[in-house]
Amino acid sequence: RLCVSVRDYYCYMLQTRPGIFNPILCGARLLQQWGVDMYIKIESCRLKWYRKNQTKIRADLYKGVVDAITSGETRASAVGVRIVLPGTYPG
Incomplete structure (x- = not known):
């Protein structure tokens, strides 16, 4: 390297x-x-x-905005940006 x-x-x-x-x-x-x-x-x-590097770990497969709307959140300012961590990340 x-x-x-x-x-x-x-x-x-x-x-x-x-x-x-x-x-x-x-x-x-x-x-x-x-x-x-x-x-x-x-x-x-x-x-x-x-x-x-969210595109490299294919974070677009997780529909964060759709999940927030289905949970009842209607304000776009409260939805925010979801950062997806892999399952191997501790904590």
């Missing part, structure tokens, strides 16, 4: 290497906070990809 994903980069940063000091791994509680922050960054990148 030409580009490195965010996940691959942070996995690279967390590796231990003999003879090379890694300050990230010696951070104790700061390491935990860094790990949480990087997890949030990775998940936001994944969600951004799903938002921008």
Whole structure:
């Protein structure tokens, strides 16, 4: 690949290497906070990809507007835009 994903980069940063000091791994509680922050960054990148690539995951097969109208919603401003996530997405 030409580009490195965010996940691959942070996995690279967390590796231990003999003879090379890694300050990230010696951070104790700061390491935990860094790990949480990087997890949030990775998940936001994944969600951004799903938002921008709805045609690739065939989101048009899900009739969101028709579902909203059949549930009783009549105002178009309240319907909004539906973002479809795949079944493999956790949470």
